[in-house]
Amino acid sequence: MSRAPRLLQLIEILRARRRPISGQALADELGVSLRSLYRDIRTLQGEGVPIEGEAGVGYVMRPGLTLPPLNFDVDELDAVVLGLRFVERRLPDGLGDDASRALAKIATILPKGRSVEDVQLLVGMPETGAAKTLDVIRAAIRTEDAVTIGYRDAKGEATERTVWPVVVGFFGAAEVLAAWCELRQDFRNFRLDRIVRLDLAGRAMERRHRLLLADWRLTFEMDEDC
Structure with missing residues (x-):
């Protein structure tokens, strides 16, 4: 933070x-x-x-502190509300609940005459059911823990991998996890909707997350074709 x-x-x-x-x-x-x-x-x-x-x-x-109301301009309010609605729609459980609460807080502290309902931008992203998987991945990134996944690729071939989660990207059709794969000894992308099982590996990553992220940013960009 x-x-x-x-x-x-x-x-x-x-x-x-x-x-x-x-x-x-x-x-x-x-x-x-x-x-x-x-x-x-x-x-x-x-x-x-x-x-x-x-x-x-x-x-x-001491009593008496009064914070001024949030004063978003029109474009800022559009951006914030659209982003929160995206998360709310895409991840209806877990992080989506957090987005709903954040949106409700913003609605209560906007200046008089402003409303989140003024934002006429809709989100129609599909609900992929990846919220629970994402929650585990987010927790693993925060604690720098390795995870074990059962993965089925685009050809239907199943493998088991131990990976070090780096970042999750959101695309039109799916969420994609970028991670260091111990099996391949390289960065790989995994679609969350193809992860059939995910568990904490019971041990820490062998590199700090911030170093992994920096290395990934230097060498790779996300690709939906996973």
């Missing part, structure tokens, strides 16, 4: 608390070091956010 969204999340955490919360608890919830948390607190205090407290005691926000 970049710093700007993290600062907003920190504000929301403090607004939801009535009692002081320790710096360590805040750092753990945000997934940052205690040193970074202290720096974020000082930044917000310097911008006038009414945060009280100190290291070793805890932090609390």
Whole structure:
């Protein structure tokens, strides 16, 4: 998470608390070091956010902070709503539920006279049933775990692979996983709708995900023909 969204999340955490919360608890919830948390607190205090407290005691926000409503211009609102509707339609379970909640939040904080219903752009992508598979892949990427898949290719031939997930791409007909394949010792693409079984391999990837992603970006581009 970049710093700007993290600062907003920190504000929301403090607004939801009535009692002081320790710096360590805040750092753990945000997934940052205690040193970074202290720096974020000082930044917000310097911008006038009414945060009280100190290291070793805890932090609390005084009443009175009012955040301005989101002020998307017409094109920005079109882009945000269309993107969320895409996820909502494409992945009706899991991440699609998150998109629905995000859309509802945006609807409640738009300035008076603005509405997400003003966006007359529709998404007609097919529901491929890949949401559960995608959830496991996303979790594996976050924890840098290898996964074992049972895969059936375009010719119907079945194989079992252990792969290191890199990224998932969304195309008109299917979602595609780019991963390092231990069997081929190279990057390969796998359509999610052809993965018949997927399990965590019970061990970590042998390379950090950020390095895999950088290597993949340098050498490959996604292709639907998998």
